[in-house]
Amino acid sequence: MGLVSIRREGDKMTRQEERIRARRRQRRRQARMVRRVVFGVCLFIILILCIYGHHNHKRVLSLQSEIDRLEQQLKKSKSDSNDLKKQLDELQKELEQKQQELDKKEAALYDDPNKPNVYMTFDDGPSSNTDTILDTLAANNIRATFFCIAQKGEANEKRYQRIVNEGHTIGMHSYTHEYGTVYASLESFEQDVTQISDYIFQMTGVRPKYYRFPGGSSNTVSKVPMKECIRYLNQSGLTYFDWNAQNDDATGKSYTASQLVEHAMKNVKMAGDNVVLLMHDEQTKTATAEALPTLIKRLKNAGYDILPITDKTPLVQHVSKDSVS
Known part of the structure; x- marks a missing residue:
């Protein structure tokens, strides 16, 4: 075991x-x-x-x-x-x-110093008469100044462009030319100047620098003291021109073309050697356009140079810009 x-x-x-x-x-x-x-x-x-x-x-x-x-x-x-x-x-x-x-x-x-100068100016355009005026100026190798308002439509757009393209001076004459709107207040005036400046620039690519007051710098319809409007233009670097002669096409009377020529020549001779001639380029001023060929001929025969407004043009102002501080 x-x-x-x-x-x-x-x-x-x-x-x-x-x-x-x-x-x-x-x-x-x-x-x-x-x-x-x-x-x-x-x-x-x-x-x-x-x-x-x-x-x-x-x-x-x-x-x-x-x-x-x-x-x-x-x-x-x-x-x-x-x-x-x-x-x-x-x-x-x-x-x-x-x-x-x-x-x-x-x-x-x-710029012939021995000749007196006439500066042709046309207010209120463009219109259907602008084409006739431009044709006449071109035929006579003359350049003028157009103080424009805001005229709408394709035909007028082309007229703005033609004024500039043919070497004329384009200026501002308010956007609406409605006294109650333009001169309602200083703010309204400033807005109107900006509108017409922008509109012309939009139409032409040119920023205008010359202005003509509706009714002139001495008008009595403005609700704003004109010196305030002048001060605004001065501060904005804009130059305004009034006139010292006219063809009387805005007097409310219906003159014929030949009568307008006679009125213009009489007033030009009374104005001196540097004449800013006021005429109108409105739809209803057909007689002004018709009178232009004869007027140009008469002015040349009288020894005048016909010029566009430029920076060299002597100022013609009813109320001087220098009177406004």
């Missing part, structure tokens, strides 16, 4: 040792598997980082190339800008030179 017991005990210990060795082998296999998994994961992470790094490197190179391109473009733009500025400066100098030459030619053509 003792020997059998000993053998059984020995077999039991042997089985226990085998189980222990088996568990050890299993743990070693698990450990190897864990190491392999960890190694694989690390290898995968390294691979991902390498791919990402390569992509970022390519992106950095691409961005650097784009930056270099933009820097070159900026340098070229600066160079082009400098070249453009130089060209503009040269064109400006050429323009000033041509303008000086033109001024000299105009002075030689128009």
Whole structure:
């Protein structure tokens, strides 16, 4: 019995040792598997980082190339800008030179100190009579001044443009020519001047700088003291012209063309050597347009130069701008 017991005990210990060795082998296999998994994961992470790094490197190179391109473009733009500025400066100098030459030619053509001057002015247009007036002026190589109001319609838009394109001076004569509106208040007057200035600029591309008051600077219908209106024009850099002669086409009487010529010549001779002649370019002033060819001929025969208003024109003002502080 003792020997059998000993053998059984020995077999039991042997089985226990085998189980222990088996568990050890299993743990070693698990450990190897864990190491392999960890190694694989690390290898995968390294691979991902390498791919990402390569992509970022390519992106950095691409961005650097784009930056270099933009820097070159900026340098070229600066160079082009400098070249453009130089060209503009040269064109400006050429323009000033041509303008000086033109001024000299105009002075030689128009400004004869030995002759009296007549500045023909036409108020209230454009109208259907404008075309006839412009045709007559062109046929006689004469330039005049048109103090315009806001006349609408495609035909009138073309007339504004024709006035400017044919070398005449375009001025302002209010937007509406309605005394009650224009002179209702100083604010109304200022608004009206802005409106007609913008309207003429819209029609012609020319910003007008000459103004004629509806009724003149000495009118008595304005609800605003005229000196306040004059002060506004002075502060705005605008020059206003009244008149010292007229053809009487706005007296309310119906004169024939020949009568208008006689009235104009009589008033011109009484006005002196610098005459601003008031006439009207309204729809109803057909006789004024018809009288113009004869009037031009009579003025030339009498020794007058017929000129447009410019910055050199002596001021004719019923109320002097210098009387307003």
